[in-house]
Amino acid sequence: MSGGLVVVGVDGSASSLAAVEVAAREARLRGAGLRVVHAFFWPALHVPVGPSPFGPAEGGLQNMAERLLSEAVQRAKAAEPELDVTDVLVTGEPLTVLEAQSRAAELVVVGTRGMGGFVGLLVGSTAVHLAAHGQCPVLVVRKEPNPDGPIVLGVDGSPAGQRAIEFAFTEAELRGAPLLALHVWSTWTAALPPPPTPAAPYANEPEALREEEEQLLSQALAGHQEKHPDVPVERKVVRGGVRESLIEASRDARMLVVGARGRGGFTGLLLGSVSQAMLHHAYCPVAVVRAPHS
Structure with missing residues (x-):
């Protein structure tokens, strides 16, 4: 055991139980313990949390919460019997x-939608x-990943993305998986060099922009x-739409890793539009990695 901790949130939904199995595997790969957490929200109305005097002894909201937590623990142990x-x-x-x-975990795992999710939403508020x-x-555990696919890393070159890069390399190393480092650019996102003359403000060679990216x-x-050094890395620079390119790359991936915010983020936003789009539309589990103190 490394002394680390993986946390998984459960609410009894099929989505959260799928997240338990993924979290158990993540904990085993890290040599970490797994903590299964259920948040029990006491009702504001005067509803008894214990069994009703007129109902079965195993009834009541608290007993129900304890049962779903027990079911999640059993699911984790069935997936990884040696896990703590x-x-x-x-x-x-x-x-x-x-x-x-x-705050005490090295990774938190959740499903896309819980029991309180609204019909039509692709990913829940949690x-x-x-x-x-x-x-x-x-x-965030989405659709079933390709077990033989790469870890796909979205790279935008921002300082805030360095933690996501290290996370992706670590995930690839733990799994013995290849890493696809994907950088997507367009003339709107490229760092344009100064124009040669004021009369020709757009006279930039297209290939010069690609070389910069x-x-x-x-x-x-x-x-x-x-x-x-043991992680095989494929570098790929693509000109096009960032969201569309990352979503397409996620089709055959084991995991997609993105930073919470990139170069195009607006000050004050904690989650960028690209990472939100991945949570809603990626074809594999999505890891969102925030920069320290962001």
Whole structure:
């Protein structure tokens, strides 16, 4: 055991039980313990949390919460029998509880939608909130990944993305998986060189822009490949739409890793539009990694 901790939030939904199995695997790969957390929200109305005197002894809201927590623990142990699994039933609102749990964890895992999700939503508020406010990387379990695919890393070259790059390299190394480092650019996002003359403000060679973006990707990955020499890395620079390119790359991926905010982020926003789009539309689990103190 490394002494680390992976936390998974459960609410009894099929989505959260799928997240339990993923979290158990993540904990085993890290040599960490798994903490299964259920936030028990006491009703504001005068509804008894214990069994009704007119109903069965196993009834009541608290007994129901304890049963779903027990089911989640059993699911985790069935997936990883040797894993050290603990469970916590916490009184409080789920978003607040899981954010607090993230302070002691190296990873928090949640499903896309819980029992309180609204029909038609692709991803629940808990996943979006944690991705924006969690104090550690947050893994949102979406569709079944390709078990033989790469870890796909979205690289934008921003300083805030360095933590996401290190997380992606670590994930690839833990799994013995290849890493696809994907940088997407357009003439709107490229760092344009100064124009040669005021009379020709757009006279930039197209290939010069591509070379700059390839250099940006190389600089962003510098040092990480040396730290993880056993990880095979494919670098890919694509001109096009960032969201569309990352979503397409996620089709055959084991995991998609993105930063919470990139170069195009607006000051004050904790979760950028690209990372939100991945939470809603990616074809594999999505890890959102915030920069320290962001």
